[in-house]
Amino acid sequence: METLPADSLTQRLRDARRSRQSEKILQDKETERKVEERQEEARTSSVPGEEFFAEAGNLFSFVGRFFSRVWRRPYEVRELLTQMDEVGTKSLMLTGVVGFSIGIVLAMQSRGTLARFGAESFLPSMLALSVIKEIGPVLTSLVLAGRLGAGMGAELGSMKVTEQIDALEVAALKPFHYLVVTRVLACVIMFPIMTMLTDFLALAGGYLEAWLSDGMNVRVFIATAFDSLRFADVIVDTMKTSIFGFIVGIVSCYLGYNVRGGTREVGRAAMQSVVVSSLLILISDVVIVRLSIMLFGDISDAA
Amino acid sequence: MSRISRRADARRQPAEAGPGADAGPHPLDDDGLATPASDPTGAPAAGVPGAEGTARGDAREPHLVDPEAGPVTGNSPPPPDDIVVDLRDVYKGFGPKKILRGVDMTVERGTSAVVMGGSGTGKSVLTKHVVGLLRPDKGEVWVLGERLDLMDQEQLDQKRTRLGYLFQGGALFDSMTVYENMRFFLDRLTTLDRGEKDDLIMEGLEDVNLPSTRDQYPAELSGGQKKRVGLARTLIMQPDIILYDEPTTGLDPVSVRVVSDLIVKLRDTRGISSISITHDLLAAEIVADRVHFLLDGQIAAAGTLDEVRRSDIPELQEFFKGTDAYGHA
Secondary structure, three states, X not given: OOOOHHHHHHHHHHXXXXXXXXXXXXXXXXXXXXXXXXXXXXXXXXXXXXXHHHHHHHHHHHHHHHHHHOOOOOOOHHHHHHHHHHHOHHHHHHHHHHHHHHHHHHHHHHHHHHHHOOOHHHHHHHHHHHHHHHHHHHHHHHHHHHHHHHHHHHHHHHHHHOOHXXXXXXXXXXXXXXXXXXXXXHHHHHXXXXXXXXXXXXXXXXXXXXXXXXXXXXXXXXXXXXHOOOHHHHHHHHHHHHHHHHHHHHHHHHHHHOOOOOHHHHHHHHHHHHHHHHHHHHHHHHHHHHHHHHHHOOHHHHO | OHHHHHHHHHHHHHHHHOOXXXXXXXXXXXXXXXXXXXXXXXXXXXXXXXHHHHHHHOOOOOOOOOOXXXXXXOOOOOOOOOEEEXXXXXXXXXXXXXXXXXXXXXXXOOOEEEEEOOOOOOHHHHHHHHOOOOOOOEEEEEEOOXXXXXXXXXXXHHHHOOEEEEOOOOOOOOOOOHHHHHHHHHHHHOOOOHHHHHHHHHHHHHHOOOHHHOOOOHHHXXXXXXXXXXXXXXXXXXXXXXXXXXXXXXXXXXXXXXXXXXXXHHHHHHOOEEEEEOOOHHHXXXXXXXXXXXXXXXXXXXXXXXXXXXXXXXXHHHHHOOOHHHOOO
């Protein structure tokens, strides 16, 4: 502002005074606002565990949203294939090594125990039972939960933080279909396949051990291994990993999709995805096993 | 599937029969995505007369909208033709936090509005209402003659093909090159052939003066370049309204001028109306036809930049304190 030099001091003092007054008004308002906020907080945050239930509620509404959208267009087939590649092919190395080494170790550890009862010949069937019924499905799912949960949580989280998801939404590109539906479906489809591969490799590892230590014939191994298994068991126990896959997909996508804030929250979302989906896998496994025993009877019926 | 295609047909019909499409045919009209340019009178007769009669004949609850009926207007009178965005008494809160407390704001066709205000006053929240990313707790959001707050997902997506939103960091997809970023939108929303798409992409990049970045990844671009590519990606859809979320924040003064001039150019040459959020007075001076100052969840002052600057509200004086260095617009 162009003013005469004589006036400038007056002007400056006037400005200073006005600005002091403004500041005072602002301070008062700030205090008022803070008091209001405190009162509001005191009113709202008194119920214990409220946050947990709110979060659980949001997760279930996210699941509901998934089921309402999954039937509808657009069907993102190409993106689904990309994601299946990510879940399957690119995780193959990890699950393969885990399966193979668990098979060998399991055989080595059990051999001594079985030998004590003179039941060494049961080794293959014990291996098959434990691998196909429990270790294969659960271990594969947990390993994949670690790899994919963190990946999806972090990827969607950072897309959310950098507003890429909003950009898709605004351009009418249905990000939920593109990002969430494809990932969850990829997990649902690929988890059982990965489990079968892990089972196969674990049994192969077990056989390798048996062959190395007492030269077991492969035919004998296969015959005794599958003797005690029923078809229903194999199906139920493999297909339950679809549910685990659904859990991993939906939990990771939910946490990633709802990140608010910055990079710290992205990291937290990735970490929580792994923790929450692993816990839910183990809990749901208990429920599924109980249910399958109720429906199909337990393994003693096989004999 | 048949249900979906039937609905799509029904939507397409008014698009062909609808009178008064103001801005000529929308580039997306050919695949039935764009709505008619929303008859501003909001008269239900805008759709197909026969279908309209039966739809209105049913005794419906007034707040339920028929997806196949004409413009979505609810029970309120629509704004005049030259108002592209009209927010009426909009309230929005997140939990106990009330962000917007009765915002009233209008934007005229072919003008640039600027929303200013301190951090955390809800400027982004406000603009997100205009593209339907957020829905108001109370109040009406009129965009291009229709009420966004009453629309279902399908209607909203149709409307969105006429809106553009430039996000703060450009929101480019990291995993794709600039070309793929722009192609992605065209692939999914249009049935253009490959040559047409390539032409549109190159034109878009030339508009923002960055044709050389075609094959680069977003990580290789500077902040200003990302914003400009983001703008090119928005422009490729030929929107009627663009919302700019802090288009110049974090840029050097030269880039600020480049981006601001670009916004003005788009307004003057293509008649694109815009709403920009900014703290940047230099940008505001170049861009703004009308400034809205957001304070305590309401528009505390609106007018030209000078009028707002002269306001005697203490918060505004504080905001503009020491900004005389920029001179006057």
